Amino acid sequence: MAILGKSKICPFKEDPSLIKKINYKEYKFLKKFITDQGKIIPAHVTGVSAKYQRLITSEIKKARVLALLPFVVDPRNN
């Protein structure tokens, strides 16, 4: 986990080629932005800028509908 309050650089500003990967078909890439429980990690933790966080959120939600990503993961079942 990142330390709160520490300024981070948006990964998509560092490497603009990653922007293409914000897509529900690239669900393996989107897994970086969800927790083990399946929750979307807030932008202030990952350092993603607001613009791309909005995109990530909507794409994760699409992937959830298609069962590519989980809505919830119960840690007791694993």
Added chain:
Amino acid sequence: MGIYETTYILHPALQEGRLNDIVNTIEKKAVSLGAEILYSDNWGRKKLAYYIDKEKYGTYIFFQYKLSDLNNLKELSGEFEHNPNVLRYLNIKIAEQDIMKAKIKESGNSEKDENSSVEEKQDNTDTEKEN
């Protein structure tokens, strides 16, 4: 008028011949509704992130098409809704630049490469955090 893409999950118990029949009938239905199919792909059998209709696996079918009338999209959705072999479907409107090129064999290889590159990048970011 717009360009759309649809992904749907078919029942895992279907044999290959039966599966192709269903894919063909759905594509024929789409064409009869005035859709022009631009790209279609079979993502294969995947493990679902959660159970749908008590099923653990599903076959993912993906296609992109041009459609002139939005009412026809509703009718196509009805087709998915009433087909018991379709576990789940998702229609999305896309821009013209998102149309995929019809190179199914090559795309299969490049997907693997992309996945491996993703993992590499994840490793890099992890090490950066540690530093």
